[in-house]
Amino acid sequence: MxxxxxxxxxxxxxxxxxxxxxxxxxxxxxxxxxxxxxxxxxxxxxxxxxxxxxxxxxxxxxxxxxxxxxxxxxxxxxxxxxxxxxxxxxxxxxxxxxxxxxxxxxxxxxxxxxxxxxxxxxxxxxxxxxxxxxxxxxxxxxxxxxxxxxxxxxxxxxxxxxxxxxxxxxxxxxxxxxxxxxxxxxxxxxxxxxxxxxxxxxxxxxxxxxxxxxxxxxAPAERYAYDEHLNAIMIQNDVLSTAKLEGLTEGRSKGLAEGRAEGRAEGLAEGRAEGLAEGRAEGILSTARNLKAMGLSIEDISRATGLSKEDIVKL
Incomplete structure (x- = not known):
């Protein structure tokens, strides 16, 4: 039933x-x-x-x-x-x-x-x-x-x-x-x-x-007021749903833009960090080559640069 x-x-x-x-x-x-x-x-x-x-x-x-x-x-x-x-x-x-x-x-x-x-x-x-x-x-x-x-x-x-x-x-x-x-x-x-x-x-x-x-x-007047109440509730819910949808769309767009900007910033920072690290490593190798050319012992060059004896021999 x-x-x-x-x-x-x-x-x-x-x-x-x-x-x-x-x-x-x-x-x-x-x-x-x-x-x-x-x-x-x-x-x-x-x-x-x-x-x-x-x-x-x-x-x-x-x-x-x-x-x-x-x-x-x-x-x-x-x-x-x-x-x-x-x-x-x-x-x-x-x-x-x-x-x-x-x-x-x-x-x-x-x-x-x-x-x-x-x-x-x-x-x-x-x-x-x-x-x-x-x-x-x-x-x-x-x-x-x-x-x-x-x-x-x-x-x-x-x-x-x-x-x-x-x-x-x-x-x-x-x-x-x-x-x-x-x-x-x-x-x-x-x-x-x-x-x-x-x-x-x-x-x-x-x-x-x-x-x-x-x-x-x-009564007819009360029924009319009740129907208006339901209509107002529906309009309110529609407004809230629309606002939420617009907020999600705006949030996604803003999130993508911020994500790209943040990605660029992180890339730049990471690039600087890697560049500095590579620069320091190359500087140490250059110093080791000069010291080796001056006739210093492998042990002394290792103590001065922190490089392993194996790496110094390969220079």
């Missing part, structure tokens, strides 16, 4: 316009539950400049805060446009969240672990996978063991790994996904990229998306 012919709204648009409604939270909660394999609930939409609904705000990020079953904080960010200092900014966002969730004078032991999830629709850098995960672990430089910290918990001193406290980062590179979706996570990433949902899906969040995110359920 093929995919349902109904058309669904792409996630990057839906999360900005439709999933901000509490009635639709189940869609995003499904993605987080699949990613963490843990029941996750959205706490709030973080009101930032990235959540504005202005027409000029086609590419800005969207921030959402959620919590898992342990009460740990999960930050979700959807980003459409390239940002040079992207990693620095998500680090800042995590640090800001940690400080906001501990009151002045409160024990550091109350700090909650934070997970940062970035769903990016642009070329973040080099890498072959569509999902990357990073966390803080302290490994012995010489022993390769992982550091354990003693920490007080419920009136007892217990060992704890720093990775249980320090933030973790997930980056989903949507455009890099090119597989046939077989797992729940792959079905989700396929939807993030294409807007396609399997007709018989049982994946958390996607079944809700099939009911709530149908393209033809939107």
């Amino acid at each position: 093929g995919k349902l012919k109904d058309r669904y709204i792409r996630f990057d648009w839906a999360i900005k316009r439709l999933l901000r409604d509490k009635a639709n939270f189940a869609v995003l909660e499904g993605l987080l539950t699949v990613l963490f394999e843990d029941k996750t609930q959205i706490v709030e939409i973080l009101e930032s400049e990235g959540n504005q609904l202005a027409e000029t705000d086609k590419f800005n990020r969207v921030d959402i805060k959620a919590k898992n079953s342990k009460g740990e904080i999960i930050l979700v960010e959807v980003q459409n446009t390239r940002e040079v200092y992207y990693l620095e900014r998500i680090l800042y966002g995590v640090a800001k969240t940690i400080t906001e969730h501990i009151s002045l004078g409160e024990s550091y032991g109350n700090i909650k672990k934070v997970y940062s999830i970035s769903i990016v629709y642009f070329d973040l850098g080099k890498g072959n996978d569509y999902l990357y995960h990073g966390q803080n672990r302290f490994i012995g430089v010489h022993t390769s063991d992982e550091l354990q910290i003693s920490t007080k918990q419920e009136n007892a001193i217990l060992p704890k790994y720093p990775r249980e406290i320090f933030p973790e980062y997930y980056i989903i590179r949507v455009n890099e996904f090119d597989k046939v979706a077989k797992t729940p996570l792959e079905e989700w990433v396929n939807y993030l990229k294409t807007g396609e949902i399997e007709p018989d899906t049982k994946v958390p969040g996607l079944s809700e998306a099939r009911e709530k995110l149908k393209y033809y359920s939107m």
